[in-house]
Amino acid sequence: MPEPGWTAAIRDRLTRRLSIDEVLPTRQPAFVGSWVYVFGVVTIAALVWVVASGCVLALMGSAWWHISGLGRFFNSIHFWSVQMFFIFMVLHLWGQYWGAGWRDGRAKTWMVGVVIFLVSIGTAFTGYLVQQNFDSQWIAVNAKDAINSTGLGGFFNVLNFGQMYGLHVMLLPIGVTLLVVLHILQVRSKGVVRPLGDPYVPEPTAHAGPVQ
Amino acid sequence: MIPGKLRASEVSKADYYRGIRMAPYDLIKELAVATGAMLVLVLVLSAVLSSPDVPSATIQSWARADPVDLVTTAAKELAEQSPVAQYGPPYNTNSGSVQTLGPIQPQVWAGVHVSVNAPVDFVLEPLSQSTVGDQTLASNLATFNAATPDQQQKWLTAYITALGGATLTDNQVTVASGDYGPVPVLMGRLLSLARSGGLDALLLTSDHFYQTDYSRPLLFMSDGTYLSGLAQAQKLTGTQWGMMNETGRYPGQAWLWLYTLWYQIPPYNTASNADLLVVLTMTVLSLALLLIPFIPGLRDIPRWIPVHRLIWRRHYQELARRHAVRSSTRS
Numbered sequence: 001m002p003e004p005g006w007t008a009a010i011r012d013r014l015t016r017r018l019s020i021d022e023v024l025p026t027r028q029p030a031f032v033g034s035w036v037y038v039f040g041v042v043t044i045a046a047l048v049w050v051v052a053s054g055c056v057l058a059l060m061g062s063a064w065w066h067i068s069g070l071g072r073f074f075n076s077i078h079f080w081s082v083q084m085f086f087i088f089m090v091l092h093l094w095g096q097y098w099g100a101g102w103r104d105g106r107a108k109t110w111m112v113g114v115v116i117f118l119v120s121i122g123t124a125f126t127g128y129l130v131q132q133n134f135d136s137q138w139i140a141v142n143a144k145d146a147i148n149s150t151g152l153g154g155f156f157n158v159l160n161f162g163q164m165y166g167l168h169v170m171l172l173p174i175g176v177t178l179l180v181v182l183h184i185l186q187v188r189s190k191g192v193v194r195p196l197g198d199p200y201v202p203e204p205t206a207h208a209g210p211v212q
Numbered sequence: 213m214i215p216g217k218l219r220a221s222e223v224s225k226a227d228y229y230r231g232i233r234m235a236p237y238d239l240i241k242e243l244a245v246a247t248g249a250m251l252v253l254v255l256v257l258s259a260v261l262s263s264p265d266v267p268s269a270t271i272q273s274w275a276r277a278d279p280v281d282l283v284t285t286a287a288k289e290l291a292e293q294s295p296v297a298q299y300g301p302p303y304n305t306n307s308g309s310v311q312t313l314g315p316i317q318p319q320v321w322a323g324v325h326v327s328v329n330a331p332v333d334f335v336l337e338p339l340s341q342s343t344v345g346d347q348t349l350a351s352n353l354a355t356f357n358a359a360t361p362d363q364q365q366k367w368l369t370a371y372i373t374a375l376g377g378a379t380l381t382d383n384q385v386t387v388a389s390g391d392y393g394p395v396p397v398l399m400g401r402l403l404s405l406a407r408s409g410g411l412d413a414l415l416l417t418s419d420h421f422y423q424t425d426y427s428r429p430l431l432f433m434s435d436g437t438y439l440s441g442l443a444q445a446q447k448l449t450g451t452q453w454g455m456m457n458e459t460g461r462y463p464g465q466a467w468l469w470l471y472t473l474w475y476q477i478p479p480y481n482t483a484s485n486a487d488l489l490v491v492l493t494m495t496v497l498s499l500a501l502l503l504i505p506f507i508p509g510l511r512d513i514p515r516w517i518p519v520h521r522l523i524w525r526r527h528y529q530e531l532a533r534r535h536a537v538r539s540s541t542r543s
Contacts, residue, residue, distance in 0.1 A: 018474065022225070024239060024240070025237060025239060026236065026237060026238070027231070027234045027235065027236060027237055028234065028237035029229050029232045029234060029235070030232070030233040030234065030235040030526075030527070030530075031232070031524050031526070031527040032235075032237065033235065033526070034523050034524055034525075034526070034527075035225050036523045038246070041242055041243055041246045041251075042250065044243065044246070044247075045246035045247040045249070045250040046250050046254075046468055048247050048250070049247075049250055049251060049254055060466075064230060065321050065477055066265060066267075067369070071492070072258075072262065072263065072265070073258055073262075074263050075263050075265075076257070076258035076259075076261070076262050076263040077254050077255065077258045078263075078264040079258075079264075079462075080253075080254045080257040080261075080263070081250070081254050082256055083463055084250060084253065084254060086467050090467065095523065097504070097514060098514050098517075098519035098520055098523060099514065099520050099523050099524075100511065100514040100515065100520070102504065102505035102511070103220075103223070104219075104221050104228070105218035105219065105220065105221020105237075106221075106505075107505035107506070110504065110505055111502055111503075111505070114498075114501050114502045115502070116237075117501075118498060121467055121468070124465060124530070125465065128464075128465060131265070132268060133264075133265050133266055133267060133449075133458050133459075134266040134267060134268050134269055134442065134446070134459060135264065135266060135458060136268070137269060137433070137439065138439065138442075138443045138446075138448050138454075139455070140426075140430055141430055141431075141433070141434040141439065142450065142454065142455065143455075145309065145487045146487040146490065146491055147310075147370060148301070148302060148309070148319055148487075149311040149318070149319055149485070149487040149488040149491060150319070150488070150491050151301075151318030151319050151320075151322030152303075152318075152322070153302045153319075153322070153325075153326070154301070154302035154323070154324070154325020154326055155322075155325065157302075157326055157425075157427060159326075159425070159426055159427040159430045159431065160326075160424065160425045161254070161424050161425065161426050162424025162425060163424075163425075165424070190221070191225045191228065191229070194220075194228070194229070195233065195523075195524040195527050195528070196514065196515060196518075196520040196524075197520070197522065197533060198232075198358055198527070198528075199220070200220040200223070200227075200228050200230075203227075203230070212343060
C-alpha cells in the first residue's frame with residue numbers, strides 16, 4: 001500500500017523512474033560507442049563554458065569587455081563557446097533525427113530537445129542585442145519589424161536594452177539550463193533508443209494470452 | 213501490439229536491451245574529458261581569433277559624417293513623413309509599416325505600447341530643452357508651434373525639397389533661398405545639438421534617472437541612411453543575408469540561415485508583408501520539427517534513407533555475424 005500524500009507520490013514516482021543507477025550508469029549498450037553519441041555530451045560541455053564565461057561578463061558589467069583586454073578575452077570565450085554549442089547541438093539534432101530517436105516512448109525527449117534548440121536561438125539573439133556595439137544596433141532596428149509584425153513588439157521590445165539584458169543574463173539562460181537538465185534526466189530515465197531495424201520484441205510469457 | 217505484452221516504452225531497461233551487448237561506460241569521465249577538450253578549443257579560438265566589436269554609431273557620429281542626412285531625417289520626422297512617424301503599432305496609430313495577411317492583423321490587434329510621437333520626441337522636445345540662453349531658438353520654436361498645421365507642412369515640404377541641393381558651409385547645412393519660415397533655424401540648432409552629443413542624451417531622457425531603453429535614439433537613427441550605409445559596408449543588410457552575418461569576418465547567427473533564406477526568394481522578397489510571412493512560415497516549420505514523432509512521412513524518412521546504417525555500423529555488423537553463426541549452427 002503506497003504512502004499517502006503529494007510528497008510521497010512525487011518521491012515514489014522519481015524513485016521508480018530515476019534510480020541513482022539510471023542517472024549515473026556504468027554500463028551502456030555497446031552501440032552507444034558510435035560517434036553520434038558524442039555530440040550531445042560535447043554540446044553540454046560547450047554550454048558549461050557559455051554559462052561560465054557569461055557569469056564573468058555579467059559580474060563585471062555590460063561595458064567591461066569593450067574597455068578591457070581581459071574582458072575582450074572573456075567575451076571571445078563566450079562568443080566561441082556559443083558557436084560550438086550551436087554547431088554540436090545541430091549535429092546532435094541531426095544525429096537523433098536520422099536515428100529516429102523518438103521511438104519507443106521517447107517523443108517527449110525529442111520535443112524537449114527541440115524546445116531547447118528554439119529557446120537557445122532566442123537566448124543567443126538577445127545576446128547579440130546586448131553587445132552594445134554596432135552589430136547590436138543594426139540587429140535591433142532590423143529585427144523590430146519582424147517582431148512588430150507579430151504584435152509582440154510592444155511586449156518584447158528589441159530596442160530596449162534593459163529588457164533584453166535581463167532576458168539574456170537571467171531568464172533565458174536559467175530556462176535553457178533547466179531544460180537541458182530535464183532533457184538529460186529524460187535520456188537517463190528511458191535509456192538510449194535501440195538501433196533502427198533491431199526493434200524490441202516482447203518475449204512470450206505464461207500470461208501472454210488466453211490458452212487456446 | 214501483442215495482447216498481454218508490454219510496449220517497448222513500458223518495459224524495464226534490462227528487458228528493453230535484451231539481446232544487445234552491454235559495455236562498460238563512464239559518464240562522468242566522458243563529460244569531464246569533453247568539457248576539458250572544449251575549454252582548450254575555445255581558449256585557442258579566443259586567443260587566435262578574438263571576437264568582433266565594431267563600435268556603436270551615435271547621433272553625434274551621424275551628425276559629423278552626414279549632416280545633410282541627419283537634417284533631412286529630422287525635417288521628415290517633424291513633417292511626419294518618416295518611416296517611424298508613419299509606422300503604426302506599437303509606436304503610433306498610423307499604418308505605414310503595418311503588416312497583415314488577409315484578416316490576420318496581429319500588429320493592429322496588439323495596439324500601441326511603445327508610444328513614439330516623432331515630431332515631438334525627436335525634434336521639438338529636444339529643441340525646447342535647449343532654449344535656455346538662446347532667444348533666437350526660443351522665438352523660432354514659438355513661431356513654428358504657433359503656426360497652423362498647413363503652414364508648418366508648407367514650410368517643411370519646401371525645406372525637404374530644397375535639401376536635395378543642400379551644401380555644407382561652416383558645419384551648417386545651407387539650402388537655396390525660399391519660404392521655409394523658422395525651419396532652417398530649428399534644423400540648424402538641432403544639427404549643432406547633435407554634433408555636440410547632446411541629442412544622443414536628450415533622446416534617452418525620460419522622467420526616470422536611470423536609462424536603459426534606447427528605443428527613441430535607435431528609431432531616429434533607423435530613419436536616416438547613415439546606419440544602413442554602415443550596415444551595407446559590413447554586409448549586414450537583409451538582401452546580404454544580414455540577419456545571420458556578423459561584423460568583420462566572424463561567424464554570426466548561422467543558425468538563422470533558414471529564417472534569412474526566405475527573405476532572398478519569391479514571394480517573400482517582394483512582399484510588403486514579408487516579415488509576417490517569414491515569421492508564420494518559421495512558426496509552422498518549428499512546430500513541424502517539434503511534432504516530427506507524430507507526423508507520418510516526416511518520421512519515416514530516417515527509415516527510408518538509411519543514414520542509421522552509418523551511425524550504428526558496428527552494431528549491424530555484429531548482428532549480421534550473430535545471424536550467420538546461428539544459421540550455420542542450424543544447418
